[in-house]
Amino acid sequence: MTAMTRRGDVVVVGSVAYDGIETPREARDDVLGGSATYFSVAAGLFCTPHVVAVVGADFRADDREFLLRRGVGLEGLEVRDGQCFRWRGRYLDDFNRRETLETRLNVFERFQPVIPPAWRSVPNVFLANIDPDLQHAVLAAFPAPRLVVADTMNFWITGKRAALDRLLPHVDVLVVNDEEARLLTGEHGLPRALRRLGAMGPRAVVVKKGEHGAMLWVDDEPFFVPAWPIEDVIDPTGAGDSFAGGFVGYLSRLDRTPTSDDLRRAMVAGSVVASFTVEGFGVQRLAEVTPEEYALRLGRFRRMLTVEGEGEA
């Protein structure tokens, strides 16, 4: 396959895993998960995702087929001897807290992402939450990406700060949570922290707030999306990566350098997509979303943000 511009495509580098999930109502093992899985199923609602990840010999054929049927490109999914990344966690207090019971990196421990040559012209790249040295190495494979979005976490902020600092100038949109924004900048007040993050490189910052929604900081202005109020939360696992998938997937489809308003609309897309994820175990519900369902919830979601009439308030 020769390199070519692939409009509307996005490459995601992250994890494909099997999760053990305990909720207040139910427990399941071997649930297909991982950041790249949630991201790509979500992004697939808008564009064509390509996964760069590693799995073990125990990766199930029906999970591969499931992803392929969703239109997810798997040429970058390396299969190694050994076992898939496994994570086990439990939700407490009606989903308000989560504790990790077990993490086995397995083949993920020596993950060395390789970007298939044909994908190097894909204009949109999502770097899920992995070692920032790997994130940086991945970026080197893309000569001229149009949109680079990166996630990170406390573990890398405290343990690999220098690598993260090298990465940030190459990132267009950084995805963090409140605590990570404060840890990265030493600023408690969120506006000041986000301004300082902007000075480290990213043009925009997305602050994930879980059940409380997400904030975008761009052009020194805040923009806010709530989380859609869910009737019955089944499993919150992967909501953040689904949000990222909706956000980046929406922008990838646009085929232009995103404007601030594009970024705002992408926040809405991300929040709507994530609202489906938590309504089922793993990616089950997300994978069933029809364009009609998406459009219906999008309409109700936008109405949730709408103040009719100007001036008076």
Place this chain on the structure above:
Amino acid sequence: MTAMTRRGDVVVVGSVAYDGIETPREARDDVLGGSATYFSVAAGLFCTPHVVAVVGADFRADDREFLLRRGVGLEGLEVRDGQCFRWRGRYLDDFNRRETLETRLNVFERFQPVIPPAWRSVPNVFLANIDPDLQHAVLAAFPAPRLVVADTMNFWITGKRAALDRLLPHVDVLVVNDEEARLLTGEHGLPRALRRLGAMGPRAVVVKKGEHGAMLWVDDEPFFVPAWPIEDVIDPTGAGDSFAGGFVGYLSRLDRTPTSDDLRRAMVAGSVVASFTVEGFGVQRLAEVTPEEYALRLGRFRRMLTVEGEGEA
């Protein structure tokens, strides 16, 4: 004074107190506080508030003058022998948690609200968080209120449930937090809890989420306002009562039975007003807000909710 229709007026029944407040940076004693204080200073930005509350002989003349200068009616402020209600609290973890160090009800323990006859035709009533039997007794003094908004808390939900159930059919808008909505209804999922609350009487429910904003549930639809991102939080005390003051004050000025869109605009007003409160100790910053400052932040706030362009997301 004869009874007359007082358009744009609101009566608030609640507490006037002296607070001792410790934040991670500063501690102050004898800060003028209480639900009726925050509410009335906030509502005073939109309409004329009238306070029904009780204070002790130690209530300071300059605090009385401060409220009068803000246009707050104090004919219903009873002075009794004894001390004002005193509360002491401490903010932990950069304001994410609060612990109460001391509560002395003092004269508030035997509070028996009396509505001055001239105020019985005031169309708008806010029942701050007090014993629901008292809230109910207060309402009896208003033959035909147009808007009744009530706040409550866990203490009354578990301890005075029957009284609360009697009150709710007379309440137009109930103000609670997530936990209280769940406790009142036994429903964990918020949409279902709010629907059930609606069936208990209130036409609309406001769910306060502190630093995460607030949700309105009306006509079986959610509406959401975030909290304005604050550069430097100084003292979050009274943010909820300030929100209520902005919300009810905005509606009181309209001089009509609120439409759903009025309620949405009132949510924005409440959130903008509360954002000023936390920028100073007690009501200090709130009391200084100019119409120009309010209009400026309102514009930025509305922009924070605005998604330009339709259809695409």
